[in-house]
Amino acid sequence: MTHILIIDDAEDILELAGIGLEIAGLSSSTACNGQQALQQLEKQAPDLILLDYQLGPESGLDLLPQLRQRCSAPVVFLTAASGEDQKFLAAGAAGVLMKPFDPMSLGQALLPWLPVA
Numbered sequence: 001m002t003h004i005l006i007i008d009d010a011e012d013i014l015e016l017a018g019i020g021l022e023i024a025g026l027s028s029s030t031a032c033n034g035q036q037a038l039q040q041l042e043k044q045a046p047d048l049i050l051l052d053y054q055l056g057p058e059s060g061l062d063l064l065p066q067l068r069q070r071c072s073a074p075v076v077f078l079t080a081a082s083g084e085d086q087k088f089l090a091a092g093a094a095g096v097l098m099k100p101f102d103p104m105s106l107g108q109a110l111l112p113w114l115p116v117a
Contacts, residue, residue: 001026002026002027002047002048002114002115003027003028003044003045003047004021004026004027004046004047004048004049004050004110005028005029005030005031005041005044005046005048005050005073006018006021006028006031006050007030007033007034007036007037007049007050007051007052007060007063008032008050008055008078009032009033009052009054009055010052011032013078013099014030014032016103017030017050017078017101017103017106018030019103020103020104020105020107021106021107023104024107024108026107026110026114029043029044032055033055033058034055034058034062034063034066037049037067038066038070041070047073047114047115048073048074048076048094048110048114049067049071049073049074049075049076050076050078050110051063051064051067051075051076051078051093052077052078052079053077053078053079053080053081054079054080054081060079061087061088061091064092064093068092074095074113075092075093075094076093076094076095076096076097076110076113077093077096077097078096078097078099079096079098079099080098080099080100082098084096095112097109097110
């Protein structure tokens with residue numbers, strides 16, 4: 001089953017994204033900060049990482065190189081910052097999704113970056 005690691009400091013986003021992915025038939029694990037994300041990577045390699053840009057005191061952009069050292073899965077940024085797509089893509093992100101998002105269509109929105117089964 002395709003597995004997605006969701007990294008966001010907002011519990012409600014983690015919950016909504018997890019529900020949306022489950023409805024789409026995808027498994028997920030969550031982390032609310034960079035340290036938890038790196039621990040999750042030790043447990044299970046994801047097929048895709050959904051990464052919040054503003055992780056409280058951390059930045060998703062700062063965390064991205066650490067994720068890349070440990071995992072080759074595509075990283076899709078999740079952000080409310082409009083007009084920042086090029087910054088994320090230049091940093092090595094596979095794509096960008098805007099907040100707020102529809103949890104019911106999240107799985108569909110991630111299809112372009114998921115591995116073909």
